[in-house]
Amino acid sequence: MEKENTKVSSRRDFFKKSGAIAGGLLLVSMLDPLKQIKALAGEKPKGKGAWYGIGVDLEKCIGCGSCAKACKTENNVPKEPFFFRSWVEQYSVTANGVVKVQSPNGGVDGFKQPVLDKEIEKSFFIPKSCNHCAKSPCEQVCPVGATFISPDGVVLVDETYCIGCGYCVQACPYACRYLHPVKHTADKCTLCYHRIKKGLAPACITVCPTGAKIYGDLNDKNSDLVKFIKEHNCTVLKPHLNTKPKFFYNALKEEAE
């Protein structure tokens, strides 16, 4: 419950500042969890059709790194340990509140069994990738229109048109982009656009052994993702930046927000 409160008050701050939406809406949004999410993530601006998002149940994530590994294979991401479209981080919090984050090779080889550390009070994994923000800063800074949001809400790069200036890499608050060392263009998660448009799940979701990760259409009331968001108390990363990310986490601990 405590977490709920901090979330609400930070959002209220934002509302006050922008003065865009009245407090009444906030009350309504608290009663309907889906509305709450829509306020966080932004609704599809116009028209019907799909509006894709991602969900992860952190309680089910075992940090095996299968997603990170499969993503590299599927999308020809360079093997070097500093290029990732999808990766896993392990957060460890000591009793006196120090937060350690580690991600050896993005989790591709899994995480070592930790040596017993009595200091660690809690620890959790977070799989990360592009948040496919509805108001993505990367899209906004692109000087040539090579980064764009597809009509179904997926943030994509036009590789043939990108000039590799790297503004978007700087602009992304989630560190989800890198400059491809060979192609010299910006590269990032496409939500496996080539798979989802053919009705296949993204590679990371295909290989997840516990079904922790899902994707789906936020405009479809019956989609797995909408059900997941309804049934869990989901949050997004860095909501205060107002980028309207569409990557929903269940059981996200405050240390990671």
Place this chain on the structure above:
Amino acid sequence: MPNQLRNLIIVFAIFVGLFLTARHFLVPKTFGDLGHYRADALQYNIDHEKKFVDTTLCSNCHTDISNSKYVGAHKLINCQTCHGAGNKHIENPTINKMEKSSEREFCAKCHAKNLARSSTVIKQVDITKHNIDSKCVNCHNPHSPEIKMAQVASNQNKKDEPAICIMCHDKIDKIKTKGMHKSVPCQSCHGEGLNHIKSPSKSNMFKPSKREFCGKCHGIGIAPKSKGIKQIDLKEHNIENKCIDCHIGHNPLEFK
């Protein structure tokens, strides 16, 4: 019209003309059709080749494995989670091998004890303690990890038959069936292993090494003279060494 204005208009017209031509060549086709980007870029992204294939394809050829898999605890795990992407393999399975690892580290990626892992989601073992002398796959069938143990447990009444040993020691059985000892049950040499089959690392089996042991069946004057088992004189046949310094126990006519 004053000359200056006319010149200005001409210059302006040329300028606009140049701008339009330049724009025509510089702005790519379909730019702006859907937004501030090339609409064709959508198709470009869709055309990317896929690597992870539909796993029902695997069961077309690997019928036995997919069947056993669907009863075990790994039933929800995609084959390609453990074996890598299958796009090349399904085209030519003998040339394009799948990934395959029987190392402990492979299973540890998911099963090693870790504070961040929920024990209700995944059972974990301390890999620095859990049966450290052996590979996981010796006791757990990777495709049905609890089955091997369960099979053994439910077959304890067959503890005198080699079948129960073979559940875990299939590799030894493959060696044994090639040699002269193929008809000799495991238990005749190693004893029955009721405790061993329940907890293999905690309870070791007898491992014969003495000359007298082999002599029980092969020693002239010791072994009963029947069944056509070849006999040697323990006091003459290579007395400086143990039998297993030369003969391989599981295939005795192969030599070390």
